[in-house]
Amino acid sequence: MPTESTFLFAGLLFLAAALGYVFARFGDADDEEEAEASARTNFLRGFRYLLNEESDRAVDLFTGANDLSDDAMETQLALGTLFRRRGEIDRAIRLHQNLVERQSSSVAQREAASFALAEDYLGAGLFDRAEEIFIRLRDSRVHGVDALKRLLRICEVTSDWDRAVDLCAELNRLGPGNVSRSQLAHYYCELAEQARLQKAPELARQMLTQAEVMEPGKVRAVLISADLAADSGRVDDSIDSLSRLGSARPNLLGEVLPRLMGLASAAEHRGRVAEALRQMGATPDGLRGIALGVIRDPRISDPMAIEYLATFVSGQPVLSALLSPEDRGSDSLAGVARLRPLLHKVLKAGMRFQCGNCGYGSAVMHWQCPGCRSWDTVQPTSSGVLEGILS
Numbered sequence: 001m002p003t004e005s006t007f008l009f010a011g012l013l014f015l016a017a018a019l020g021y022v023f024a025r026f027g028d029a030d031d032e033e034e035a036e037a038s039a040r041t042n043f044l045r046g047f048r049y050l051l052n053e054e055s056d057r058a059v060d061l062f063t064g065a066n067d068l069s070d071d072a073m074e075t076q077l078a079l080g081t082l083f084r085r086r087g088e089i090d091r092a093i094r095l096h097q098n099l100v101e102r103q104s105s106s107v108a109q110r111e112a113a114s115f116a117l118a119e120d121y122l123g124a125g126l127f128d129r130a131e132e133i134f135i136r137l138r139d140s141r142v143h144g145v146d147a148l149k150r151l152l153r154i155c156e157v158t159s160d161w162d163r164a165v166d167l168c169a170e171l172n173r174l175g176p177g178n179v180s181r182s183q184l185a186h187y188y189c190e191l192a193e194q195a196r197l198q199k200a201p202e203l204a205r206q207m208l209t210q211a212e213v214m215e216p217g218k219v220r221a222v223l224i225s226a227d228l229a230a231d232s233g234r235v236d237d238s239i240d241s242l243s244r245l246g247s248a249r250p251n252l253l254g255e256v257l258p259r260l261m262g263l264a265s266a267a268e269h270r271g272r273v274a275e276a277l278r279q280m281g282a283t284p285d286g287l288r289g290i291a292l293g294v295i296r297d298p299r300i301s302d303p304m305a306i307e308y309l310a311t312f313v314s315g316q317p318v319l320s321a322l323l324s325p326e327d328r329g330s331d332s333l334a335g336v337a338r339l340r341p342l343l344h345k346v347l348k349a350g351m352r353f354q355c356g357n358c359g360y361g362s363a364v365m366h367w368q369c370p371g372c373r374s375w376d377t378v379q380p381t382s383s384g385v386l387e388g389i390l391s
Contacts, residue, residue: 185214243276253289310336
C-alpha cells in the first residue's frame, strides 16, 4: 500500500516535471536553456536516488546543485521536512543548513530555511540550538508568530513557566487569540504548583488568582487551591471545595477521591468527608464515579468509600453475580473486598485517559496531551469491555 513518503515523492516528481515544462516552455537564451536543462537533470537524478532508497546520494546531489530558484527552494524544504518526519534528522539538517549557508539565498529564502532548520533541531531535542534560531526569527514578518509559538513549546518542555507567560503576552499583542486564556491559566497553575512545592503558599495563591482571572472555575485551579487549604490546616475548606467539584464533575472523582480519603485519615474530619461522599454519591454518575475511584486506587482502604463500592456492585447484575451467595447481603463487604483486586486488573487494562483531539491514550491524567500538546483535551474514558459492565 502506498505510504505517505511515496505520495510525497510522487508529488515532488510531479513538481520536477512541471519545472521541466516551464523551463522548456519559457526558456529564451541558449545558456539559460542549458542551465535549466542541467538543473532539471539533477533534480530527476536526485528523485531517482530517493526512489532507490539512496538518500545520502540524493542529499549530496541537492545540496551541490547551483539552482536556487523559488521552486527548487520549496522542493528542498519539502524534502527536508519529509526526512524529519521519517526520523532522519541528520539528513534534514544537512539540506536545511545548506540552504541557510548559501550566499545566493535571498532574505526570504534564508528565513524559510532557518525556520525549517530550527524545526529540525526542535524535533531532535536540541532545544538550545532551536531556541537560538527562533529568537532570531521572532521579528520576522512571515515567521515571527510561528517562531514565538515554537519558543512557547520549548518553555513547556523545559518547564520555564515564567517565560511562557511573557511569551503569551507578546503573542497576544501581535494578534489577540494567539494564545487562549485557558492555556495561559494552565501556565499560572504550573507556577502555583511550583510555588506550593517550594513552600511558598502566598505566591501560589497569587498565581491561582491570575489563573482564575484567565478562566474562572478552572478545575485544575480548584484542585490546587484545595491542596493549599489542606497544607495550611484549613481542612474543612479543602473538603468543601473537593465536594463541590466532585458533585459537579463526577467524571473527575478519580482525582478528587484520593484527596478526600487523605483528609479522612484524621478522626475529626471523618464526619465532613462522610457528608461529602453522601453529596457526591447521591446521583448515579456520582455513585459510579466513587466506585470507579475505589477500584482504580488500591490505596483507598477507608470503609466509607468501600461501602459505596458495595452499593454500586449490588446494583450491577453482572458484578453482583460474581459474588458468592453468602457475600450478597447488603451488610457484607467481604465479598466486595475479594472482588476488588479482580476489578482493579480489568479496569486498569480497560479504562484509561484519552485525548479527544489526537486520540493519545494514557494510564494517568494529563492536563496537556503528550501527543498533540493541546490542553484540557485528555478525559477519562472506558473501554468497550467495561461499558457493558460499569454502566
